[in-house]
Amino acid sequence: MSHPEYQRIPPQSGTSFTIRRGQVLRVVDPMGEQVSDLFAFAEGEHGCALSSGRSLDYAGHIYLTTGDILYSNNSKPMFTIVADSVGLHDFLLTPCSQEMFEILYKHEGHHPSCFENLLKGLQRYGIEAPQIGTTFNIFMNVKMDPAGVVTVGVPTSKAGDYIELRAEMDMVCGLTACSAEGSNNGCFKPIDFAVLG
Amino acid sequence: MSHPEYQRIPPQSGTSFTIRRGQVLRVVDPMGEQVSDLFAFAEGEHGCALSSGRSLDYAGHIYLTTGDILYSNNSKPMFTIVADSVGLHDFLLTPCSQEMFEILYKHEGHHPSCFENLLKGLQRYGIEAPQIGTTFNIFMNVKMDPAGVVTVGVPTSKAGDYIELRAEMDMVCGLTACSAEGSNNGCFKPIDFAVLG
Known part of the structure; x- marks a missing residue:
């Protein structure tokens, strides 16, 4: 693999890029306690997109980590x-959105969101809003108690923590530095990433 | 509301139907311990479809029951x-599919599945396979331990148990008697349902 040349996603923003089968996406939390939402489509076949429900079903657990496959x-x-290096990522919740800030936090006026930032980035590939589903929420600390109550905690990621995902097909990806x-x-805070190999 | 006139979904099959805003979908487990997968689209706006990720985020818990909203x-x-009457339904896992039986159970040859049955039913409304996401899996007993390991247990529903869902918009729905x-x-076993009101 070539030496990582990181690109920085500024706070509350996002980007999009292509990745080839066999390349590795490395996502780094440069300052700690920051979340990054990832979504992806098969290149040239956008009906084939990331699925939380299939991935959790096949993994048999909800916290996906080294060795697990995103389907x-x-x-x-x-x-x-x-x-x-973290081992705690969420694959249950949809990216934060304008509507989420209004419904959960009674926010008034525009609020930057991962959903808006993913859409902005992915539109150049012809992706439309309804195609963006539940994201893989890297470094996001979502826990459930035995009764199923969901708690969003402070990410456990420290400065420099990372995850590496090997692409199993050619894809177009959206990636954010979370706005919530x-x-x-x-x-x-920002998020750094590199496409290796 | 009119007196319920139930329709029966035979074992390992599915159906589709429209429902008007204000009507109530009543789903009954006539024999007990059977699962029924539900998916829905806004009528005439199929980009608007059921979302597990949004529903769980807004509810703040993963076991949706009386008073909760499916977004x-x-x-x-x-x-x-x-x-x-049950209080235990799953909204994490995708409907069982041919691929699921192959990947998780090494099944060879065709296996009936909720995904296939939903698609068969919904195709007459112009719905295509990639549009069918994570279903609301009525009566399905999915539990997680604190480490996030997912266990699919026997449904806790007894003969005659039911759930009622009020439609908040005009929709096209797919509904199954689970094949897994x-x-x-x-x-x-079969599933009974009625659209009331």
């Missing part, structure tokens, strides 16, 4: 997690 | 649960 809605492996105060200990 | 991907209320041995205590 598409039509049961094709999209990513294999090949390294993970409640997911990032009240502070907005 | 669309664009954050519109689709159903409100208005009655529920592992979800239904190894026995395939």
Whole structure:
């Protein structure tokens, strides 16, 4: 693999890029306690997209980490997690959105969101809003108690923590530095990433 | 409301139907320990579809029951649960599919599945496979331990148990009697339903 040349996603923003089968996406939390939402489509076949429900079903557990596979809605492996210094990522919740800030936090006026930032980034590939489903929420600390009550905690990621995902097909990806105060200990920070290999 | 006139979904099959805003979908487990997968789209706007990720985020818990709302991907209320004699339904896993039986159970040859049955039913409304996401899996007993390990148990529903969901918009719905041995205590049974009001 070539030496990582990181790209920085500024706070409360996002980006999009292509990745080839066999390349590795490395996502780094440069300052700690920051979340990054990932979504992906098969290149040239956008009906094939990341699926939380299939991935959790096939893994048999909800906290995906090294060795686990992220599947598409039509049961094709999209990513294999090949390294993970954190081990706590969420694959249950949809990306934060304008509507989420209004419904959960009674926010008035525009609020930056991962959903908006993913859509902005992915539109150049022809992706439309309804195609963006439940994201793989890297470094997001979502816990459930035995009764099923969901709690969003401060990410456990420290500065420099990372995850590496090997692409199992050619894809277009959207990736964010999360915009939600409640997911990032009240502070907005950047996310670094590199496509290796 | 009019007197319920139930329709029966035979074992390992499915159906589709329209429902008007304000009507109530009543789903009954006539023999006990059977699962029924529900998916829905806004009528005439199929980009607006049921979203597990949004519903769990807004509810703040993963076991949705009376009083909880099932949201669309664009954050519109689709159903409100208005009655529920069971209180244990899954909204994490995708409907069982041919690929699921192959990947998880090494099944060879065709296996009936909720995904296939939903698609068969919904195709007459112009719905295609990639549009069918994570279903609301009525009566399905999915538990997680604190480490996030997922266990599919025998449904706790007894003969005659039911759930009622009020439609918050005009929709097209797919509904099944589940095809997976592992979800239904190894026995395939029918599901009854009625659209009330």
